[in-house]
Structure formats: structure tokens, C-alpha cells
Amino acid sequence: MSSLSSNASSDSWPDPRLLMVYVRTIGSIQAKLEPMNNLPYGTLRAFLTPFLMLLFRPKVKGLRNVPSAGPLILASNHLSFSDSIFMPLVVPRKVTFLAKSEYFTSPGPKGLLKKLTFIALGQVPVDRSGGRRSEAALITGLEVLAGGNSLGIYPEGTRSPDGRLYKGRTGIARLAIESGAPVIPIAMFNTDKIQPTGTVIPKIMRVGITFGEPMYFEGDSTDLLYLREVTDLIMKRIQQLSGQEYVDTYAVKAKKSGINVENSEEND
Numbered sequence: 001m002s003s004l005s006s007n008a009s010s011d012s013w014p015d016p017r018l019l020m021v022y023v024r025t026i027g028s029i030q031a032k033l034e035p036m037n038n039l040p041y042g043t044l045r046a047f048l049t050p051f052l053m054l055l056f057r058p059k060v061k062g063l064r065n066v067p068s069a070g071p072l073i074l075a076s077n078h079l080s081f082s083d084s085i086f087m088p089l090v091v092p093r094k095v096t097f098l099a100k101s102e103y104f105t106s107p108g109p110k111g112l113l114k115k116l117t118f119i120a121l122g123q124v125p126v127d128r129s130g131g132r133r134s135e136a137a138l139i140t141g142l143e144v145l146a147g148g149n150s151l152g153i154y155p156e157g158t159r160s161p162d163g164r165l166y167k168g169r170t171g172i173a174r175l176a177i178e179s180g181a182p183v184i185p186i187a188m189f190n191t192d193k194i195q196p197t198g199t200v201i202p203k204i205m206r207v208g209i210t211f212g213e214p215m216y217f218e219g220d221s222t223d224l225l226y227l228r229e230v231t232d233l234i235m236k237r238i239q240q241l242s243g244q245e246y247v248d249t250y251a252v253k254a255k256k257s258g259i260n261v262e263n264s265e266e267n268d
Contacts, residue, residue, distance in 0.1 A: 060210075061208075062211035063091075063211055072184065073181050074153065074186055075184065077160070077187055078159045079160055080188075087188065087209060095152045096151055098124055098153070141153075142179055146179070155234060156251045161251060172231060177217050186238070187242035188208070190208055191207055212240075
């Protein structure tokens with residue numbers, strides 16, 4: 001698995017303060033131009049950006065590959081809940097994620113706080129339990145893209161149980177083909193160490209984010225073999241950026257079979 005040190009290049013931001021100024025400047029311009037329904041997102045971003053930039057000092061590579069306007073799919077590996085905080089933190093555009101509807105329906109004050117937090121993070125509730133519900137989630141994603149917005153996606157469908165990269169779901173291929181939006185492959189580094197699954201308080205250490213070059217796809221979105229081919233190409237590019245070991249099975253199945261960091265070698 002690749003370490004954060006492999007993320008260095010001439011395209012990296014050497015000083016987190018410069019990145020903080022850049023993101024805050026672009027974000028403030030964006031906030032003035034966007035409608036008021038993005039106020040929670042902009043407010044949370046303005047509040048958290050200086051704090052998180054100084055604490056976690058994001059090491060960013062390839063941000064120039066992210067288009068400043070138009071529909072966009074940000075496809076990332078998924079190591080931790082904090083991926084959905086750090087990735088949009090450095091992208092100078094609002095990023096919308098499709099989140100499990102359960103996050104928005106928890107009861108009590110804690111549930112309300114969770115709902116408000118997810119809304120502020122730009123997340124949209126969808127039912128991801130499969131079948132027709134998955135189709136509805138796909139339609140929601142297409143609607144986001146049709147509005148010229150950026151959509152954040154974790155093709156693995158869930159967080160990696162052991163830090164390896166797992167097989168991608170073909171929904172991302174359909175979104176890319178049917179919307180015509182470019183796909184930006186993304187590699188997150190260290191977020192699984194900063195906030196391991198099940199922990200609430202993050203560790204203070206440096207996070208890394210690498211943005212690859214845009215990928216464009218066209219063709220028949222009803223051809224299942226082609227959808228698999230496109231998805232595998234996207235996952236291959238993410239793997240090249242992240243340096244993770246690739247596992248040709250779905251992360252959900254791996255979790256059900258009890259794969260974790262300690263026994264991952266036994267399941268190779």
C-alpha cells in the first residue's frame with residue numbers, strides 16, 4: 001500500500017497556508033454566486049477550513065485537474081468517514097454526495113444533529129438498499145449532474161474494511177456515460193489512520209489527496225459488459241494513484257466474510 005510520502009511532486013502544495021488562502025478565496029466567491037440553499041454548506045466550510053487546514057495540513061496533488069465549472073464526477077477510494085470532509089475541503093466547488101437515507105432519519109436530538117451535519121456537508125439522502133431503490137439513487141445523481149454540479153462518489157459502495165481497494169459498482173459508469181460528465185479519479189491517504197471506523201475523535205496527522213486527470217466515457221449505458229469495463233478502468237486509475245492493493249470482490253462481501261486488517265493476508 002502506498003504511503004503519504006509517495007504523494008509528493010512539483011504539483012503538490014508545499015505550504016498548507018497557501019492552500020487555505022486559495023480555498024477560502026474561491027469559496028467566498030462561490031458563496032456569493034450560489035443560491036441561498038447552499039448557505040449551510042458555505043457556512044460550515046468557512047468555519048472549518050482554517051481549523052482543519054492548520055491541524056491536518058492537507059498535502060494536495062493535481063488540483064488543477066478539477067474543472068472550475070460544469071458537471072463533474074469525483075470518484076474516490078473510501079477509507080474513512082472523514083473522506084467526505086477532507087476531499088470537498090480542498091475542492092473549490094461545492095461537492096454533493098449521495099448518502100444513505102438512514103443518516104437522515106435517526107430519532108432524537110442526536111439524530112437531528114446528524115441530519116443537519118450531513119445536509120451542511122452537501123449530502124443528499126438516497127435509499128441504497130438495492131433494486132429499484134438503487135435506480136432512484138442513480139436518477140438523483142443524474143439530476144445533480146444535470147444541474148452542472150459536482151458529484152462525489154465512492155465506487156466501492158462502502159468504506160474499505162482493511163485499507164485495500166475493492167471492486168467498483170457499475171453505477172458510476174452509468175452516471176459517467178449518461179451524463180457525459182468527466183470522471184476525476186481521486187486517492188485519499190491516511191484518512192483511515194486519522195479516523196478509523198468506529199472512532200469519533202480523529203487523530204492529528206497529515207492527510208493526502210491526489211486528483212487524477214479527467215476521464216471521459218461514452219457508449220451504450222445498457223451494455224452490462226461495457227459498464228463493467230468502464231468501472232474497472234476507473235478503479236484501475238484510482239489504484240494507480242493510491243498504490244493500494246486491489247481486491248477483485250465487493251467491499252460489502254468482504255465485510256460480511258469478516259475480512260479485516262489482521263486477517264487480510266489469510267484472504268489473499
